[in-house]
Structures are given as C-alpha cells and as structure tokens.
Amino acid sequence: MSLDDRKLEVLRAIVQDYVETREPVGSKALVERHQLGVSPATVRNDMAVLEEEGYIRQPHTSAGRVPTDAGYRLFVDRLTRIKPLSPAEKRAIERFMIGVVDLDDVVHRTVRLLAQLTRQVAVVQYPSLSRSAVRHLELVPISTTRLTLVMITDTGRVEQRLVEMPGPIPPDDVWEMRRRVNEKLAGQKLADTPSLVQKLVDETAPERRPTMACLASVLLETLVERSEERLALAGTANLTRGGVLDFQGTLRPVLEALEEEVILLKLIGDLEPSTTRVRIGDENEIDNLRSASVVSSGYGPGATIVGGLGVLGPTRMDYPGTIATVRAVARYVGDLLAQN
Amino acid sequence: MSLDDRKLEVLRAIVQDYVETREPVGSKALVERHQLGVSPATVRNDMAVLEEEGYIRQPHTSAGRVPTDAGYRLFVDRLTRIKPLSPAEKRAIERFMIGVVDLDDVVHRTVRLLAQLTRQVAVVQYPSLSRSAVRHLELVPISTTRLTLVMITDTGRVEQRLVEMPGPIPPDDVWEMRRRVNEKLAGQKLADTPSLVQKLVDETAPERRPTMACLASVLLETLVERSEERLALAGTANLTRGGVLDFQGTLRPVLEALEEEVILLKLIGDLEPSTTRVRIGDENEIDNLRSASVVSSGYGPGATIVGGLGVLGPTRMDYPGTIATVRAVARYVGDLLAQN
C-alpha cells in the first residue's frame, strides 16, 4: 500500500507535534490538535501503515508514536515548506554585520549568530585554502636561519608558518626569494601551486637551491597537503536544552565528536551544490552522532563556494526553521565576502 | 577549639575518599580504609568539630560527610604533598613536544595534552600581546585604498588586521610607512607602543598625516586597547565523566561559561607569581561555576610570564595530581618557548 495524502498529513502532524512537545503523540491528541477531519480510529489505521513502512515507531506497546529517521527524512523531503524568516531574525542578521572588518570577525560573529538563531550548536568553516587564491606571500626574517612565511589569500585568510633554513641566509637573498615567490604564485589558485612551486625550485640558481627547496617544502606541506582547514564552533550549551534526554542519556559522545575537527569538517563539508543539506541521525556516518542531525550549507561570494557552515542538533529539531536560517545566513556571509 | 593533627588527618582522609568514591564518607568506612588508630566514635567527634568549623557537611542527617569548599581549600593549602608525575605522564609530555613548529602548534597540542592528562577541561591562553614585543610589522596592499597590517611578535604570535585608508595610497608611500613603523616599533614592548605611535604620527609630513593617522588608530585599537587575547579549549567531553552529578544537575551553566572568552581569561589570568593557583568553587567569582574548581598557572620563557593555562573540573577533583600536572605542563611550555 502506498501513502496517500492523508497518511502524509498524519506524518507531518506527528513530526510537528513531537518536535514541539517532546512526547510520543497518540491518535486522539492528533485529531484534537489538527483539523484532519477523521476520527482517532482512522488515524490509528494510518499510523499502523506508517509504522509498517518504517516512518514512525512506538517506544513501547501502548505508547504514542515517534518519528524515525526515515520519517524525518520524508518530512524534510516532501512535507516541508520553507518557513520565511521572522522580522526579528532578519534584524538580527542585519545587526550582526555592521562593523565587521576581518575575516576572523566575520567567522566568529557568524558562528555566534547561527547558534543564537537556531538555538543549536553552530559550526563555521573558514574559507578553504584549496579554494582560495594566493594574494601575497611575505617572508619575515626572525633570525639568520629562520624566517616566518606569511600568506594572505583572496578570501582574507592569513596563514603563517615558521621556516627553518639549512644555513644562514643573507637579507638580500630573502628579498630575492620573496620577489620571485610572489611573482610566480600571486594570483594563483592554491590548488594549482604545487607544480608552480616545483618549477620555482628548478629555476633557482644551484647555489641557492637548497634554501629555496626548504622554503618550497614548507609551502607545500603547510598550505596544500596539510590543507589547513580551520573552523569555529559556538553554542555548545544549547545541547543541554530539553535536558539530556535528547541525546539518549549522555552528551558525552556528542561533545567528543565536536572536539574532532576532522569530524566536523566531514559534517559540514561536501559542498557540491549550493543548496542546503540535511543529514538525519544515521545518515551522518559517525557513530557518536546517531541521535543528531546536521543542517549545512556551502557559502562563498557569488555562486562560488569557499567553505561550509551548519548547525547540529537533536534529530528532533525544527527542520523548516533551521533550514531557512542556515540558508539565509550562508547567503548573507557570501554577500559579505563578495564585498571585499 | 583548634584543629589538632588528627583532625586534619581525618579531613584529609575524607577528601581523599570522597574524591575517589564520589560518595559521602562515614566514620566507620574511614577507620577501615585508613590507619587512623582510633575508633569510629572518636572520628565522629572529630567530624563534629570539623563540621562546626565549616570544613565538611552532611548532605542530610544521617549521611556521611562531604568536604565543603573551605575543606578543599584547607586540604590544598596544608595537606597536599606534591605528587610526582608518573613516568607515563612524563613520557606523554615528552612525546607531545616532538615536531612542534608553530605557536599555534604549541598551543593546540598543549591544550589537548592538558585535557588528556588531567581528564578535565583545559584552557590555554596564547601569549598575551601586552606582554610581548613587536618583532616586525608588515604592510601588504590589498587594493589602492586597503592594506593588511601583519604584526609578528617575539612570542610567535602573528596578528593581522585590515586597514581602510581615507584615499588611494601610492606604493612608495606604503613602503615608506612600513620602514618608519618598523624603525620606531620593532623590538618595543607592546605595552610601550601607544606613546611611540603618537610620536610617529606627529613626526609625519603633514600631507601624509591622515594616512598615517589612520594606520595608527588601527594599530592602537587592535593591538593595545582591544588587547586581543586568544585562547584554546579542549576536553569539554570530560565534563560528563561521573554523570551529570558533579555539577549539580546541569552542565548548562558550565558550558555557557566556557563559551565566554572573557570569563575564561579571568579564570586563568591574574598570573602574578609564577606559582600554580587553585580556585575552588565560590572562589572564582562566576555564578555559573559555583561547583567548579580551576587550577591555573602562568607560563613563559624563563622566569617571565607571557600567558596563562589551566584546567577546570568539579570541586571534587584530584587536586594534588592536577596541580602537579598543570605545573609541569606550564614549565614545559615555557621551556619550549625559550628555545625559540
């Protein structure tokens, strides 16, 4: 038997009520709160079908129904109209942008904004280096054998790294390296740099080659291979809303997952299309996050995408609202970046 | 009546047992587990005194005793012998240092190390700008009216900031400013810079003064007034050890406090003497952390102090062990910084 309109309507009602009340919802309560136009008994029959199809389940015999991950999925895919942002939310977003200067500023404010609006844990990835281009490279001598390499990208990121040289370097040589490195790399996409860096070494006069090779290896290692993703996190305290119940007893696994940058990047990464993405429960393949959902989106100036952002909350979350907020904030950050 | 040796011994035993078992400790259990050489009845009398003096209390009539904040304080001040680090811990510290390069590296690894060793929440402050000296300032043009100011300090921090200029600046002027700013400020303590920056503006040729003033204001605002403290956090998941019981029901207030940089800085700040500092319960004046203790220490190369680090846990924590670890790590980080 397939799902007719009314059954879908019942599912939607169940999801909505459950999200709101945090309690298994029964047939009688449902017909009272929604205009379904049928009796509880009928709803019960529909529920039986929905349960058989795996969209809802009973915590125990003779309790109300609770949506399953599949149920939420169906809800999100077919039953969600995008909820427009409230004026208050719009105002909050507006207000947050005034006076931003730095990239750091943008990221930190964004992550707090997201956490506050969605009342959940928010994650914002800094613009990915692999999607940025070099704007400028600077070499600053620290001692005779050491210098600091500073890279500024077109996305506003500034990365630095200590370079240990094989031997003392005269200031003029540093100067020369600086000139040549910039000449070769400035304006280039970071993804394209490895071959350019290699060329750079090859073209260096033999007597200076060890030094340049040293610099080159740091360049490659730091900026490409280790690909240096960074991110900001906020709103951890929101995990405790609704007691500890939301996450089957302990926050521990969730908190642990949040400490692993790699995991977070996986969650908000994968930013192929510019659309908002929802991962429900098991769908994000991390054991610790079985009872969590993630709503994420890519962001970037114009149509390009340079990084990801998102929020994490219990599977029982307000999907329409969260999706709308994440999307709006992502777009907003993109516009902000476009201005620079 | 003052506290004789045996009463102090009883207090120590209570603290130790309570920390270990997490349960109120009674007189009988106490004499069984420790060689006190007296009977339970005697211990009970001592306990009555200790309670009257405010060092322990009963959760309810006819329960065992639990140390109060004052009890922990006495324990820490007078009853704690420093516990030497275990070989495993020493090894862990050794292993963590190999291959560190960056300051970022140092800070991140340190905070994780601390969290792991103490099994608590760890906080590490980046070297404070106000205690650092300028090593180099770099001006990188981004567009005709914009440039990025990059500052490198002797403690390894690299801060950058966008400067919006009143009008287009020819490259030569940027060059000149760069030279003069470095000439004046390089090597100076950041705390001393404000007057120097002012002088710098005064000495500038009138036609270039607006530009320089603009740069100067950013310099001052960012690097001194807003004094830009940064910090790293790790081990939040450790809050959940021992159930939620440790923090009177909810982690919420604690998690909230951990999100406020200002609060954290207050906690691990105040680094007057180079000794380790313990704040128990109410002693750290933040309402949200009534049931938490903080063990913190300053760190820096040699005898100087450039920043703070510490851990936060339940008042019922292993003070001797935690203090030893924090102290050892702080010293270690100091040595590491001294090498650069």
Add this chain to the structure above:
DNA sequence: ACTGGCACTCTGTCATCGGGAGTGCCAAGC
C-alpha cells in the same frame, strides 16, 4: 472506507515498608 466500542497493555506515580548506614549522645574505661 470510516467509525465507535471494547478489552488489553504498558508506563508513570504514589504510598508503603524494611534494611542499612550513619549519626549524636551518654556513660564507662584508660
């Protein structure tokens, strides 16, 4: 295909009730 009715099941709550642990006090002992 929907509905009303009915028997059944399970949870959550409340009260009751010992067992156990711990205390405070007192009188006796060293």
Add this chain to the structure above:
DNA sequence: GCTTGGCACTCCCGATGACAGAGTGCCAGT
C-alpha cells in the same frame, strides 16, 4: 580528659504493589 562501646534515632534508598491514564489493535456496524 580523651577515648570508646553501646544504643536509640533519623533518614535515604530500593523493592513492592496498586492504580489511573493514555494509547493501541481489533472487530463489528454503518
């Protein structure tokens, strides 16, 4: 004067059982 054994008392905690409430599944009737 400290220490000790004894004793009555208090309170928590877990188990037990009763009970109301909510919800279901099924069936017969419309």
